[in-house]
Amino acid sequence: MNKLNLEITINDETHSLLVEPNRTLLELLREDLGLTGTHEGCGEGVCGSCTVLMDGEPVRACLTLALEAAGSRIETVEGLADGDELDPLQQEFINHGAVQCGFCTSGMLMSSKGLLLKKQQPEEKDIQAALSGHICRCTGYIKIAEAVAAAAESSSGTSQAQIQQDGSKIDEFQK
Amino acid sequence: MRLPAINYQQPRNLQEALDLLNSHGTDCAILAGGTDLLVRMKQRLTTPGHLISLKRLNELSDIQESNGQLRIGAAVRLADILAFDPVKTRWPGLFEAVRSVGAPSIQHSTGTIGGNLCQESRCIFYNQSDFFRGARQTCRKAGGETCFAKEGGSDRCHSAYQSDIAPMLMAMDTTVAIKSKEGERTLPISELFSSVGEHPFTFEDNEILVEIRIADSGPKSGTAYEKLAYRSAIDYPIVSAGVFLQTDGERINKARLIIGAVASAPLRISAAEKILEGSAINDKKALEDSAKSAMKDAEAFIVNNMTQPAEYRAKMVAVVAKRALESALSRAERNDR
Numbered sequence: 001m002n003k004l005n006l007e008i009t010i011n012d013e014t015h016s017l018l019v020e021p022n023r024t025l026l027e028l029l030r031e032d033l034g035l036t037g038t039h040e041g042c043g044e045g046v047c048g049s050c051t052v053l054m055d056g057e058p059v060r061a062c063l064t065l066a067l068e069a070a071g072s073r074i075e076t077v078e079g080l081a082d083g084d085e086l087d088p089l090q091q092e093f094i095n096h097g098a099v100q101c102g103f104c105t106s107g108m109l110m111s112s113k114g115l116l117l118k119k120q121q122p123e124e125k126d127i128q129a130a131l132s133g134h135i136c137r138c139t140g141y142i143k144i145a146e147a148v149a150a151a152a153e154s155s156s157g158t159s160q161a162q163i164q165q166d167g168s169k170i171d172e173f174q175k
Numbered sequence: 176m177r178l179p180a181i182n183y184q185q186p187r188n189l190q191e192a193l194d195l196l197n198s199h200g201t202d203c204a205i206l207a208g209g210t211d212l213l214v215r216m217k218q219r220l221t222t223p224g225h226l227i228s229l230k231r232l233n234e235l236s237d238i239q240e241s242n243g244q245l246r247i248g249a250a251v252r253l254a255d256i257l258a259f260d261p262v263k264t265r266w267p268g269l270f271e272a273v274r275s276v277g278a279p280s281i282q283h284s285t286g287t288i289g290g291n292l293c294q295e296s297r298c299i300f301y302n303q304s305d306f307f308r309g310a311r312q313t314c315r316k317a318g319g320e321t322c323f324a325k326e327g328g329s330d331r332c333h334s335a336y337q338s339d340i341a342p343m344l345m346a347m348d349t350t351v352a353i354k355s356k357e358g359e360r361t362l363p364i365s366e367l368f369s370s371v372g373e374h375p376f377t378f379e380d381n382e383i384l385v386e387i388r389i390a391d392s393g394p395k396s397g398t399a400y401e402k403l404a405y406r407s408a409i410d411y412p413i414v415s416a417g418v419f420l421q422t423d424g425e426r427i428n429k430a431r432l433i434i435g436a437v438a439s440a441p442l443r444i445s446a447a448e449k450i451l452e453g454s455a456i457n458d459k460k461a462l463e464d465s466a467k468s469a470m471k472d473a474e475a476f477i478v479n480n481m482t483q484p485a486e487y488r489a490k491m492v493a494v495v496a497k498r499a500l501e502s503a504l505s506r507a508e509r510n511d512r
Binding site: 020129 | 176179209217230254280
């Protein structure tokens with residue numbers, strides 16, 4: 001197999017690589033670039049663990065050829081935190097105990113991130129739809145969905161102080 | 176799982192793609208979203224020497240409505256169909272069918288309508304890893320002489336075609352355009368399917384699906400799609416129903432009921448259409464009877480090729496058919512355009 005040129009931006013860093021055509025984006029991330037935060041579960045697109053953002057949209061890295069991602073901006077779980085400061089989603093996953101074994105977590109985070117990029121204040125059904133392609137065998141999804149809702153609240157420009165002044169919003173959130 | 180070795184080509188326009196298709200013949204596959212093809216390649220169900228990527232083509236990515244007709248390029252992503260307002264308002268059944276495919280985080284931003292229509296038929300004994308299949312004889316779908324889905328074997332393949340979108344398109348007045356190096360031809364979508372499990376499509380190796388054209392649904396008409404699956408996301412339908420109904424305000428003028436996931440092609444239930452056409456819109460018994468006739472017709476095709484027992488799936492045909500008929504009828508009543 002001839003290796004082909006690939007220009008790709010991963011977590012704001014541009015890479016110029018030579019890859020084999022049958023290399024998946026997942027193999028490229030994990031094996032060639034050492035970004036092992038993206039996990040391989042089923043390898044067939046069913047479980048969602050390998051989800052990354054391609055130009056802001058969640059895709060299965062296991063079913064994306066690396067060459068098909070040419071010229072795209074890829075964001076993986078490693079790109080979420082800003083230095084030591086966690087992304088609100090990561091922080092809320094911790095706060096809500098939405099992580100148990102952690103295998104599905106990076107995929108859950110990336111799909112949630114994709115949702116929040118599109119819709120800053122998602123409704124419950126939006127969150128459920130966005131996470132519907134993911135399998136978690138530990139937490140039972142409720143804590144995960146709650147963590148995403150909380151992250152949406154904390155990152156939608158509404159500061160905690162503002163939320164507290166507005167009692168109705170707290171009630172709504174607690175339902 | 177690793178993908179087999181391949182040659183990868185990215186034609187810059189449709190003409191280049193058609194030339195490549197023509198020169199590689201059977202030894203190539205068209206890569207659109209890849210959500211069906213790459214899984215099949217990983218499982219070694221297909222090992223094309225060449226992949227022709229549609230990534231750089233923009234000729235197949237248009238969706239537009241003009242004079243009531245909806246035209247969807249074969250490479251339009253499912254997410255773009257859902258975001259196209261006329262689909263939601265004028266073809267709600269199509270919206271339902273597209274929305275029910277896979278999950279938002281996979282098929283919707285990657286999968287295409289052409290890919291969904293051209294997905295291979297499936298069977299629980301066939302869509303497995305190389306390792307799993309290696310423990311048994313080769314089945315007909317994989318080029319062997321036996322069929323595990325039918326008790327006692329069979330002289331043909333009984334895989335099920337499980338596209339969500341195809342039954343809905345077949346219920347509406349849909350034509351598809353297919354191109355090869357020699358030119359373009361259009362055909363009713365029903366003629367896209369061969370009903371042969373081993374090779375479910377009628378198009379040639381050098382042809383590519385380019386466009387889906389859906390005719391104006393007309394006033395007092397309604398569409399609906401119902402799907403039964405164990406999981407609301409990811410799962411393929413166990414059985415499904417696509418319905419188109421047109422009324423004159425009092426009676427049903429035109430009815431189409433298509434059952435999906437039971438045979439190697441979407442199954443048109445003519446008996447149900449005969450019962451419905453001419454019956455009053457408030458005739459509950461006509462709906463019941465036509466749903467039952469769908470079950471009777473489908474029963475002959477259903478075999479144990481999924482995890483759910485054939486008997487259960489046959490019963491559920493009547494259930495999804497009735498739900499889809501009721502939903503389409505109530506939409507027809509509200510649609511006085």
